[in-house]
Amino acid sequence: MAAGPTVVVRSRGTRMVAALGEGSFRAYLAGILFAFLPMQMQQVAQGYLAYTLTESATALGLVQLAWGVPQLGLTLFAGVLADRYERRRIIAVSQGLLGLCTATIAVLVHSGAIQYWQLVVLAFLQGSIFAFNVPARQGMLPLVVSEQNLANAVALNNSGVNLTRVLGPGLAGVLIAVPLVGVAGVYDMMAASYFTAAFLVGRLAPGRTALRPAPESVLGAIAGGFRFIRRSPVLPTLIGLAFVPILLGMPYQTLMPVFALQVMDVGSPGLGTLMMLAGLGALGGSLTVAAFADYPRKARLQLVAVVAFGLLLFVFAISHNFVIALVLMPFIGGMQNVYMALNSTLLMTHTDRQYLGRVMGVYMVTWSMTPVTTLPIAAAADHVGAPAVVATLGLAVALLIGLANPRYRLAADRPATLTVPTGETR
Numbered sequence: 001m002a003a004g005p006t007v008v009v010r011s012r013g014t015r016m017v018a019a020l021g022e023g024s025f026r027a028y029l030a031g032i033l034f035a036f037l038p039m040q041m042q043q044v045a046q047g048y049l050a051y052t053l054t055e056s057a058t059a060l061g062l063v064q065l066a067w068g069v070p071q072l073g074l075t076l077f078a079g080v081l082a083d084r085y086e087r088r089r090i091i092a093v094s095q096g097l098l099g100l101c102t103a104t105i106a107v108l109v110h111s112g113a114i115q116y117w118q119l120v121v122l123a124f125l126q127g128s129i130f131a132f133n134v135p136a137r138q139g140m141l142p143l144v145v146s147e148q149n150l151a152n153a154v155a156l157n158n159s160g161v162n163l164t165r166v167l168g169p170g171l172a173g174v175l176i177a178v179p180l181v182g183v184a185g186v187y188d189m190m191a192a193s194y195f196t197a198a199f200l201v202g203r204l205a206p207g208r209t210a211l212r213p214a215p216e217s218v219l220g221a222i223a224g225g226f227r228f229i230r231r232s233p234v235l236p237t238l239i240g241l242a243f244v245p246i247l248l249g250m251p252y253q254t255l256m257p258v259f260a261l262q263v264m265d266v267g268s269p270g271l272g273t274l275m276m277l278a279g280l281g282a283l284g285g286s287l288t289v290a291a292f293a294d295y296p297r298k299a300r301l302q303l304v305a306v307v308a309f310g311l312l313l314f315v316f317a318i319s320h321n322f323v324i325a326l327v328l329m330p331f332i333g334g335m336q337n338v339y340m341a342l343n344s345t346l347l348m349t350h351t352d353r354q355y356l357g358r359v360m361g362v363y364m365v366t367w368s369m370t371p372v373t374t375l376p377i378a379a380a381a382d383h384v385g386a387p388a389v390v391a392t393l394g395l396a397v398a399l400l401i402g403l404a405n406p407r408y409r410l411a412a413d414r415p416a417t418l419t420v421p422t423g424e425t426r
Contacts (some may be wrong), residue, residue: 017290020160023169024144027192032137032160034094035197038102038190040168045186048121048176049109055166061375066120067127068371079361081138081259090139094133099194101126106187114216138360142348151298154345155290158337162286179401211367225358234350234389235359242343242366243386244400245306248393249368251334251377252313255276258386264322274329279332288334289341302342305413306401309335313394317387 019025050059081090098366101122108114145153173191175181229235253275285305312335316328344363351359381389 001412017152017156019145019149019156022145022149024204025149025153025156027200028141028144029156029160030248031091031197031200032157032328033096033164034193034200035133035137036161036164037168038193039096041172041186041190042102044172045176045183045190046123048412049105049114049183050116052120053114053119059116061371061378063119064121065373065375066123067130068369070124070128071131071367072372073278074128074370075135075361075364076222076225076358077130077361079135079139079225080160080218081132082139082357082361083221083225084357084386087136087140087143087357088201088204090136091133092198094129094136094197095194095201097129098126098133099191099198102187102194106184106191107182109187134364134367135357135361137416138344138348138364139357142353142356150348151345152290155201155286155288155341158341158344159286159290160280161265162282162337166276166283169275203292208245222358225355225362227353228352228363231360232296232350235347238343238347238350239363239366241302241339241401242363243369245309245336245339245397247373248400249313249397251374251393252316252390253392254374255381255386259325259390263320263387266322266323268383274325277326277329278333281330282337284330285334285337286341289345290398298342298346302339302346303401305335305338305342307398309339310394310396310398310401313397314391315394317389317391317394320387343362376411 020029046063050063053059105114105119105122108118141153141157142150172186175186176183178185227237260266260274264270266273309332311330312328316332318329319325321336331380345361347363348356377389379394
């Protein structure tokens with residue numbers, strides 16, 4: 001009797017890491033780890049340095065604002081560059097420049113010449129550089145992995161970023177307290193990590209990421225990207241789904257010191273524990289998405305996750321209880337990352353490759369607006385209290401996303417037919 005066709009059945013654990021079987025993605029992921037670890041370390045090192053120089057909480061917000069403002073004006077332009085030029089080279093150059101900025105701060109700290117205004121200026125420069133890095137990096141991901149492993153690759157990519165969220169702040173905090181290392185040594189390590197990321201990305205084959213420059217003007221290319229988004233039955237809602245949770249939900253992280261130090265009175269150890277649990281939950285959410293990358297109804301799952309995120313934030317805000325917060329934080333971090341990973345996957349799978357950089361540039365505007373919206377939210381917390389503000393934001397996220405158009409769920413879960421432009425190879 002003739003043997004039937006061989007059917008390969010992969011376990012859930014194997015599917016969780018399916019994209020790691022592709023060499024280009026492994027190199028890309030290694031670059032992600034070395035690129036985002038110093039960014040997460042900087043959240044602690046930069047805040048520590050700014051506060052010790054000024055003893056002002058407002059100074060912390062201004063540094064974050066200096067980092068975010070240039071991205072508002074540059075991400076759309078950066079998206080055009082990512083569609084026109086070799087993304088590998090854009091990423092490598094931007095990582096190297098981030099390393100130079102970080103090394104400059106390290107030299108200033110070592111010499112004792114560091115001043116607060118220098119931190120603000122360098123944060124502005126880093127934000128400007130980062131604006132070019134992200135659209136190219138996000139647009140490059142579909143080019144270093146096969147189509148069937150794209151959803152898994154996005155989830156593993158987010159897992160890598162969230163792993164740095166768990167390791168980076170704690171590592172920086174511990175090393176700053178070590179006399180032989182200190183804040184200057186932490187900046188040395190951050191600079192070295194950025195340079196390593198540039199080297200790893202530079203090793204990717206250029207043919208996998210090469211795009212042919214288009215003849216149209218930059219403004220025409222930006223307008224073309226917006227026209228593509230507007231014509232899509234899915235992309236406007238996906239971008240809206242990114243704006244609402246990031247702008248209304250993410251500021252809770254900035255207000256976490258208020259909850260830990262004032263509302264729950266658990267001090268800095270409690271704050272570190274809460275943030276670590278949120279990071280671990282986010283990592284677990286990414287790995288869950290990676291394991292269920294072949295789930296057909298991603299749009300429905302995304303909406304469930306983001307509504308759950310909003311409701312969990314509401315319960316966290318009104319509880320005023322540290323034990324309840326410890327239980328909720330992993331789920332808050334997990335639900336937050338599930339919807340983020342699925343949103344990125346659906347954006348990529350419903351975008352033609354020649355528009356991918358521009359679409360991701362529009363998507364990244366949401367992130368660059370976060371420092372801008374955080375300031376008024378923090379000011380509101382000073383007047384009415386952090387619990388009332390976060391509870392309101394959580395409900396707003398759940399209600400706004402819960403009202404999303406049902407037709408979007410049907411369209412987003414339908415397989416997309418995409419085109420790969422001439423000059424781009426997979």
